[in-house]
Structures are given as C-alpha cells and as structure tokens.
Amino acid sequence: MYRVxxxxxxxxxxxxxxxxxxxxxxxxxxxxxxxxxxxxVAIKRRPMPGGVPVLFIxxxxxxxxLWDLPDISGPGFRYRSLARCCxxxxxxxxxxxxxxHGKPHMLSEPPPGQTDWCVDHFILQDLPAVLNHxxxxxxxxxxxxxxxxxxxxxxxYLQGATDAGTPTAPRIVANPDLARxxxxxxxxxxFAEFPARLIWPISPFDEDGKLSFATLWxxxxxxxxxxxxxxxxxxxxxxxQALIEGLGGIPISLVKGNPHVEPWYRHLPGHLPTAAAAAxxxxxxxxxxxAATFTGATNHRAxxxxxxxxxxxxxxxxxxxxQMAKSVRQRAFVSYLGQPDHVYSDHxxxxxxxxxxxxxxxxxxxxxxIARDCFFDVIRSRDKTWLADPEIAHGEIEAAPAACERLxxxxxxxxxxxxxxxxxxxxxxxx
Numbered sequence: 001m002y003r004v005x006x007x008x009x010x011x012x013x014x015x016x017x018x019x020x021x022x023x024x025x026x027x028x029x030x031x032x033x034x035x036x037x038x039x040x041v042a043i044k045r046r047p048m049p050g051g052v053p054v055l056f057i058x059x060x061x062x063x064x065x066l067w068d069l070p071d072i073s074g075p076g077f078r079y080r081s082l083a084r085c086c087x088x089x090x091x092x093x094x095x096x097x098x099x100x101h102g103k104p105h106m107l108s109e110p111p112p113g114q115t116d117w118c119v120d121h122f123i124l125q126d127l128p129a130v131l132n133h134x135x136x137x138x139x140x141x142x143x144x145x146x147x148x149x150x151x152x153x154x155x156x157y158l159q160g161a162t163d164a165g166t167p168t169a170p171r172i173v174a175n176p177d178l179a180r181x182x183x184x185x186x187x188x189x190x191f192a193e194f195p196a197r198l199i200w201p202i203s204p205f206d207e208d209g210k211l212s213f214a215t216l217w218x219x220x221x222x223x224x225x226x227x228x229x230x231x232x233x234x235x236x237x238x239x240x241q242a243l244i245e246g247l248g249g250i251p252i253s254l255v256k257g258n259p260h261v262e263p264w265y266r267h268l269p270g271h272l273p274t275a276a277a278a279a280x281x282x283x284x285x286x287x288x289x290x291a292a293t294f295t296g297a298t299n300h301r302a303x304x305x306x307x308x309x310x311x312x313x314x315x316x317x318x319x320x321x322x323q324m325a326k327s328v329r330q331r332a333f334v335s336y337l338g339q340p341d342h343v344y345s346d347h348x349x350x351x352x353x354x355x356x357x358x359x360x361x362x363x364x365x366x367x368x369x370i371a372r373d374c375f376f377d378v379i380r381s382r383d384k385t386w387l388a389d390p391e392i393a394h395g396e397i398e399a400a401p402a403a404c405e406r407l408x409x410x411x412x413x414x415x416x417x418x419x420x421x422x423x424x425x426x427x428x429x430x431x
Contacts (some may be wrong), residue, residue, distance in 0.1 A: 030106055033133045035099075035125040038111030043096045043130060044068075046083065051092035052187065052419050053138045055130065056083055059148030059193065059395075060320065061252060063102045064095035066312040066398045067145075072304055077401035079304050082145070085408050089416055092138060096130050098122045098153070101314045103253070116248065118319035118336040119149060120172060123156035124163055131157075131185060141187045143415055147398055148366065149320070151194035152333060152344070155375070158183055159347040163338070170338035174347040188354035188383075188418050190411060192397045195366040196375035197345045198235075198327040202227035205236070209329060224296070225393070228364040231294050235328035241321075249317040281306060296364035296393035299402040312399070348375050354383040356414045358407060360392030385414060 033041045044064060056067040068083040087093045097108040099117055108126070110117055134142045146154040160179030165171030204216040219227055234240055244250060265276035284302035292298065305312065323336035335342040357376045359368045368388060376386055389406055397403045 031133075033129045035111070035129040037114075037121075037125050039099050039114070039125060040109045041096060041099065041126050041130055042102055042106045042108045043094055043133070044106060045095075046087045046093040048087060048090055048092040051090050052140055052415075053092040053094055053134050053142035054086050054415065055134060055142045055144045056093070056095045057127075057144065057146035057150030057154060058096075058098065058101070059150050059398075060324075061250075061314055061316050062312045062395075062398075063314045064097045064106065065102075065308065067095055067147075068093075069304060069308040069312065069399060072307040074301070074303050077301055077303075079301070079399075079401045079404050080408075082398070082404075082408050082411065085404075085412050086145075086415065089412050091143075091415065091419075094130075094134055094142070096126070098126050098150075100317055103314075105311075116317055116319040118317075118323040119152055119156070120161075120323070120335050120337040121319075122149075122153040123161050124172070127153055127157040128182075131182075135185055141185050143187045143189070143418075145190040145192070145411070146194075147192040148195065148394065151191040151366075154189060154191065155194070155196070155333075155348065155351065156344050158186075158189070158353060159344065159350040161342065161344065161347075165338055171340070172335045172338055172342035174342070174344075174350060176350055179350045180352075183351070183353040186353055188356070188415070190356045190358060190414070191375070192358040193360065193363060193366045193394050194357065194371050194375060195333070196348070196371045197332050198324065199331045199370055200227050200232070200367050201369060203232060204229055205232060207331075209236070225361055225363045225367050226369075228294065228296075228367075231365065232328060235325040241325060244318050244321055247318070249315055249321065251315050253313055253315045291395070292393070294364060295395050296360075296362040297396050297400070298362065298393060299391070299396045299400040301401055304399055304401065345374060348378045349380055351379040352381050354418060355379060355381045356385045356387060356411065358387045358397060358411065359389075360394065360396060361388060361390035362393035365394040383418075387411070387414075 028044045028046050031043050031045065033043060035041060056064065058064050058066055068081050071080050071084070083093050083095060097106055099108045099110045099121060102108055131142065144154055158179060160175035160182060161172055162175050162178055163170050164173045202219050202222065204212055206212060216229065220229060265273050268276060281302050284306055288297065288300045288302060319336065326336060327333050332343050333345040335344065357371065359366060359371050361368050372386065376384065387407065387410060392403055397407060
C-alpha cells in the first residue's frame, strides 16, 4: 500500500500541491466571440505582450483543455503541454472550443434553436469568427495549431469553403479568392494527426463498399496505422448509426471529472483515498486501452489525464459523427450540409500557407501515408515541412509525454523560426 501511495503522491500532486489536491481553476481570461449565425465561441487566452498569437484547435470527443493540461511528472515521464511550451517561448496563446464543446466552464454555444451540428459548421461559422477576432485584438496574423478534426476544420477554412446557397438550401463550395484572403490572414499552420481522407491502405471494403471477409480475417489483428477495421465497421453500421441518431450523439462527457471540485474520495478516512485513487487510475488505463483499439495509441499516461481531472473529454454530436461516417463511405473528406456534396479533400491544392504537418506512424485514424500523399504532397505551400514519429498514434500529439519530449521542441522551433519575419512584416505594414 505504501508503494502505491508513493507512486500516486507524484501523480496527484503534479505541479499543483500535496497529494489529494486538484488543479486550481484556470485564471486565464475567457472571451466569447459571436458567430455570423448567432452562436458564441468560447476562447481562452494566455496573454503575452508583444507576442505573436497562436490559436489551438481541438479534435473530436475532446475540448480546448487537451492542449493545455497541467504540468505533471511521474516515474519515467514528464509532461508539459504544447500550449505552455509555446507561451514559455513568447507566444500569445489562444485556445478555442468548437461549438457545443467545453461545458461547464468554457462552453461554446450554438445559435438558439440549433440542436445538432457538424464539421461544416465549424468551418463556415466558428473558425472565421475566432480568427477575425484574434487579428482584430492583436493586430497580427496568428499561427494556427490544429489536431484531427481541428485539422479537418482548418483545411476547409483555408481552401475558402463557403456557403453559396440559401438559408434553406445550403451549398458549400471552395472559393479561391476567399482562400487567398484567409491565408493572408494567418502566419502559418500546424496540421497534426490530420485525416486528410478517411481511407486506409488496408481496408475490408472495396471501392463499391462491399465487405471482403477474406481481408477481414487476414488482417483483423493488424494494430498498425495501415488499417482500422473497427472504425470502418462502426462507420458503416446502420444499427450503430441509428443508435447514435436516437441519442443525438455520444454523451461521453458524463464520465469526466469536474476540474473545479475536489475528488469525491478526498476526505475518506485512512488509506481509502489512496485506494480510491489507485482504482480511478486503473479505470482510466482501461478506458485508454479501449480507445487504443480505434486510435493505435500506446504512449498515453493515465496520470496525465487524471492530473487534469479528465475535463478534456467531450461529447460527440450526431451530426459530426454522420459527417465522419459519410466521409468513410465516400473514402474522402466530404461535406454533410447541402447538395451537391463538397469534397474538401479535392481542394487541398488551394492551400499555400506555410505548413508543418505532424503525423504518427502508428496513427489508426489519420494514416501517415495517406496524409502525405493526399495532403502534404498536394498543397502548394513553398514553405512546408513534414514531421513524423513512427511510434506516435492518434491523440498522443496533444497529451502524451512521448510527444512532449520528441515533437514539442521541434514544433515550437518551427513556429519560432517564422516569427521574426511575421513581426517584421507587421511592423512594416504598421509604418
């Protein structure tokens, strides 16, 4: 028991205080930005006077705090978030929640009456509002760091995706002129864990969507990034889709902790707090192991997420999941709103902004080779960099100590190397 207590002491203390304490309420100011359709996007800022702004965009089933978990050290690992690393390097850090994410303390609200939404809404409404706000507030074009679904949203925004239809009949198109204007308003972009097209080198389905049981049997045990049979089967299952539709999504935030309330076991007598903390740590490890079936992750530490009281977990709306499933079926990244479909993945050639693409070789959601072939090699950026780690999987770039050690310094260096030119340009325009 004392050996367990010693290990958990470091886990629960982290950078916040003695065993049993919990992360203090984040003092960073939260601002709310109105969207054109009447929504309200919550953004958290870690100000840095004179610093170049960096906006962080989260992915599916999480929120902005995943980029900004508290510092923690433990046996064999040390974690410090990418947002904090950027702030330490002199950047003005902004973290946004896409609509519907961030409750209770930092909720981005959809417009009144809207009960469902999809990635198209993030592209058409949320990102334009937030990026315009940051430029107006700082007088500088921001860098943007996005992961997974956030990278999808960023790629749609940069290609000038806009609604050319009517309020009752939307029609999404890529506008090259709008794409140029939007890209002139950003300093550079980091695309992490980007599922540029929702396809895999090894798939149990053929081009017509017919299931091959021979392929399914042969490669079922494949746990590398070349295949993701569980994800494909779930995306194509009518039964599961009907269940999600009936629920309105997957309310996984019900299991997350509250960052502003002490753990329930904090005041139990004797050794019970240690035993309860050990049980919670074990349960979190099981949760991560289940998620790894879809993501391929092996580098997560439950201690990192528990130090943040798991408040990074967020709900998945039915509309978002429908769009993901549709993209899997069409083997692309496609719109959900309006007709005809807009194929976002057919317009990556419109992107010319300085770009860093960060992928993991074990990523089972955003395959390493697909991201390179379908996105990195297609964009027309003169300044583009490919950064890959063969042992990193989906979700680990935001919150795994391994990524903190091996990738964060290189990401910060990439941003910093482009910062002087941005500052000089801003000063020249101001004069």
